[in-house]
Amino acid sequence: MNAPLDEAHQLLRAATRDRTSFELLLSTGRAPHETLGFLAQQACEKLIKAVLVLHGARVERTHDLERLFDLAAEQEIAVPVSGDVLRRLNPYAVALRYESTETVWMKEADAAGIVKTLHEWASGQIEADET
Numbered sequence: 001m002n003a004p005l006d007e008a009h010q011l012l013r014a015a016t017r018d019r020t021s022f023e024l025l026l027s028t029g030r031a032p033h034e035t036l037g038f039l040a041q042q043a044c045e046k047l048i049k050a051v052l053v054l055h056g057a058r059v060e061r062t063h064d065l066e067r068l069f070d071l072a073a074e075q076e077i078a079v080p081v082s083g084d085v086l087r088r089l090n091p092y093a094v095a096l097r098y099e100s101t102e103t104v105w106m107k108e109a110d111a112a113g114i115v116k117t118l119h120e121w122a123s124g125q126i127e128a129d130e131t
Contacts, residue, residue: 004053004054004055004056005054005126005129005130007050007053008050008051008053008054008122008125008126008129009050009126011046011047011049011050011053012046012047012050012122012123012126014046015042015043015044015046015047015050015119015122016043016119018039018040018042018043018046019039019043019115019116019119021039022036022039022040022043022111022112022115023112025039026108026112033108034092036108036111037089037091037092037105037106037111038092038093040089040092040106040111040112040114040115041063041065041089041090041092041093042093043115043118043119044065044086044089044114044115044118045063045065045068045093047115047118047119047121047122048065048068048069048072048079048118048122049068050122050125050126051072051077051079051121051122051125051126052068052071052072052075052077054125054126054129055075055077057071057072057075057077059071063090063093063094064090064093065083065086065087065089065090065093066083066086066087066090068086069082069083069086070083079118079121080117080118080121081114081117081118085114086114088105088106089105089106089111089114091105092105
């Protein structure tokens, strides 16, 4: 049994659920941007954490994507999107779950691209570790 690989798989499955929910709601054209942003942020958080635990990093309980990006850098793990881009998703993590705002920190299409990029990256990292 490989505990880091098992935990990485669990995080990947959870991120996949968030991505699927994001894509389904996005396709309606009616979902609030706060909800879409939250799901995108959650998927990204879990995907970065999956790669971190796969590489043996101790993952903090944080929703801060910029902090997770920094943790990856400390472990010499190259995340395929910038910390600046991830920072734009951070407001959706907690505050906007309970509040509504007209401010849109990121376009939904951009968020979808980031989630897709990170999903492919994390899946590839996990597959490579299995061989």
